[in-house]
Amino acid sequence: MDEKNKQLLTQLLSGELPDEHGRFGEFGGQYAPETLMPALKNLDKKVKTLLNDSAFQQDLSEELNQWAGRPTGLTYAKKLTELWGVKVYLKREDLTHTGAHKINNALGQALIAKQLNAKRVVAETGAGQHGVASAAACARVGIPCVVYMGAVDIERQAPNVDRMRQLGAEVVPVTAGDQTLRAAVDEAFRDWVSNPDDTYYILGSVVGPHPYPYMVRELQSIIGKEAKDQIIKATNGLPDAVFACVGGGSNAIGIFHAFLGDESVELIGIEAGGRSQKLGDNAATLASGKPGILHGTYSMLLHDEDGLVQETHSVSAGLDYPGVGPEHAFLQSIGRVTYTSAEDDEALEEVRACCSMEGILPALESAHAFVGAKKWAEGNQGKTIIIGLSGRGDKDMPTLSKVLKI
Amino acid sequence: MFGSELITNSVENTKQSGPAIVPFITAGYPDKDSFLDLITALAKTADVIEIGVPFSDPMADGVTIQRSSHAAIESGVTLKWILEELKTLNTKTPIVLMSYLNPLYVYGYDQLVEASLEAGIDGFIIPDLPIEEGEEIREVFNKAKLAMIQLVTPATPENRINTIAKHSTGFLYAVTVKGVTGGNEGLSKEVVGYLETVKASSNIPVCAGFGVRSKADVELLEPYVDGIIIGSALVEAIEQKITATDFLNTLRA
Numbered sequence A: 001m002d003e004k005n006k007q008l009l010t011q012l013l014s015g016e017l018p019d020e021h022g023r024f025g026e027f028g029g030q031y032a033p034e035t036l037m038p039a040l041k042n043l044d045k046k047v048k049t050l051l052n053d054s055a056f057q058q059d060l061s062e063e064l065n066q067w068a069g070r071p072t073g074l075t076y077a078k079k080l081t082e083l084w085g086v087k088v089y090l091k092r093e094d095l096t097h098t099g100a101h102k103i104n105n106a107l108g109q110a111l112i113a114k115q116l117n118a119k120r121v122v123a124e125t126g127a128g129q130h131g132v133a134s135a136a137a138c139a140r141v142g143i144p145c146v147v148y149m150g151a152v153d154i155e156r157q158a159p160n161v162d163r164m165r166q167l168g169a170e171v172v173p174v175t176a177g178d179q180t181l182r183a184a185v186d187e188a189f190r191d192w193v194s195n196p197d198d199t200y201y202i203l204g205s206v207v208g209p210h211p212y213p214y215m216v217r218e219l220q221s222i223i224g225k226e227a228k229d230q231i232i233k234a235t236n237g238l239p240d241a242v243f244a245c246v247g248g249g250s251n252a253i254g255i256f257h258a259f260l261g262d263e264s265v266e267l268i269g270i271e272a273g274g275r276s277q278k279l280g281d282n283a284a285t286l287a288s289g290k291p292g293i294l295h296g297t298y299s300m301l302l303h304d305e306d307g308l309v310q311e312t313h314s315v316s317a318g319l320d321y322p323g324v325g326p327e328h329a330f331l332q333s334i335g336r337v338t339y340t341s342a343e344d345d346e347a348l349e350e351v352r353a354c355c356s357m358e359g360i361l362p363a364l365e366s367a368h369a370f371v372g373a374k375k376w377a378e379g380n381q382g383k384t385i386i387i388g389l390s391g392r393g394d395k396d397m398p399t400l401s402k403v404l405k406i
Numbered sequence B: 001m002f003g004s005e006l007i008t009n010s011v012e013n014t015k016q017s018g019p020a021i022v023p024f025i026t027a028g029y030p031d032k033d034s035f036l037d038l039i040t041a042l043a044k045t046a047d048v049i050e051i052g053v054p055f056s057d058p059m060a061d062g063v064t065i066q067r068s069s070h071a072a073i074e075s076g077v078t079l080k081w082i083l084e085e086l087k088t089l090n091t092k093t094p095i096v097l098m099s100y101l102n103p104l105y106v107y108g109y110d111q112l113v114e115a116s117l118e119a120g121i122d123g124f125i126i127p128d129l130p131i132e133e134g135e136e137i138r139e140v141f142n143k144a145k146l147a148m149i150q151l152v153t154p155a156t157p158e159n160r161i162n163t164i165a166k167h168s169t170g171f172l173y174a175v176t177v178k179g180v181t182g183g184n185e186g187l188s189k190e191v192v193g194y195l196e197t198v199k200a201s202s203n204i205p206v207c208a209g210f211g212v213r214s215k216a217d218v219e220l221l222e223p224y225v226d227g228i229i230i231g232s233a234l235v236e237a238i239e240q241k242i243t244a245t246d247f248l249n250t251l252r253a
């Protein structure tokens, strides 16, 4: 990193970025329909007050602790350590209530929605984890919840659809567009545009118009704060590298943030490499995208020379998204975080390895992080790493039985 | 006369008595071959013509324009194609492109201005570009005298309506509902107070749109605005093989 980039990182860490327009350097912003602008401005104000309000923070922290099951453990992965030749620690977001990091954000936003007196909540979901987390958090907080989910995802993440309904949410199938996460986001925005006064939109990742990327990062950064304390206790030092999968980028930003200022710690995000590197065959936005505007933010984007957003492919529904959070685009541009990708087959292989060696069924999304870690280990023997195990794989059983013929 | 000046003038001096009629169509829908003929036909009655650039993620649009956009993209309609086609058209009726920001951003704002002037485009409506993010593009358009038509909605507070009105050129677009395009619930009388506020805030003509489907809707809006935008209902009429002019005539008092 050169001096200019170091300075930008300092500004990020001091809270100067995102600036008042929601910009992380050139990325971010608020490209929303006019109907939503008053609601977004109001949310921005509320978020700034609440996140600095000790009563709210205490509420949130109590709920995270006694309802959502935080802090989550940091597990020493003995057999992977032997196999890869690096000391592997797993940050266990799969152990949270509802089974993925998504609950940190959903709970936080549901509490914010309550403070805003929202009468109903809408959410989108890809893998169904954010939908389940939102349904649970809304039940807990006492607000009705509608979840938009692409028809393709409804099929491949069927167990989560039933869970959402059981938790009292209305699940609306989205048959428009590509019928996956991106179409579900489109539809959730349309709902919100139609009900800007009484509805709150719990967006599931660090994407969307300001203040979402900032707010969701703040709510997810607990992952990294815990992991840092835990690894220092376990090893008397910082890790050499931290790995996380990147869809929209919320679990990754969550685990990375506490380490951004620690120069010695390499941070590596792993996107979905899908079937191949061809446009349309993957969801590796940072690796092969170009800057553009989607879902209210200026960030890296998979789109063609006419500015049309491209369909993506990943075996994991949660990574199957053509955009990525603006803060990741920023961190890539200043060279603080490296982004690579893992293909479907490689991720499936790591699901198998983690199951048989560590007795943990990871989400297909999380398995992408294992692929990146394993490759890195080849040239870094003897070092210590943390992998963000963002969620558990129970939801993937329909896909796993089809693909792995379990 | 061209650009924002021509738009303002056309809305103020309508072809027929009554409010200015501003039809919207999705470019190249229902098929690419009839695109220019459709515009030529519309130009006979329309005071301004709004052409939708199809986008993959139309998040401010209802089912009809989602459907037309999707079909147009499938048949290969792009911003480039639209600009090329329009070059061969000769009409005095001002033309406005309605596009989400990303296709315009990718095209490049300076190149866009150049191509727009060649294609006889007079202005733009960008539904995902609030005033806060629009400074750069407004400056480029203003220099070329192209209109940047801003939207206000019933969710917009009064002081913000004032600010937006100041930034708008050509006309000010008053969205009649809190919602996406299309809407089939009919317009409610509550819209009147809002439109009076918008009209009072604006030094340029005000055109109302979103959810205008019937003569009753037009009659409700007419006393308060200078023009009326008809989108989804027209696209649906075209789908049902009703000629655009016939349909627009059914809306007139």
Ligand SMILES: Cc1ncc(COP(=O)(O)O)c(C=O)c1O
Pocket: A100, A101, A102, A126, A127, A128, A129, A130, A204, A205, A206, A245, A246, A247, A248, A249, A250, A251, A252, A317, A318, A319, A363, A365, A366, A390, A391, A392
């Ligand atoms: C378990 C799990 N990990 C990761 C993701 C990807 O999202 P993000 O990149 O926002 O963490 C998802 C999304 O659904 C998920 O369910």
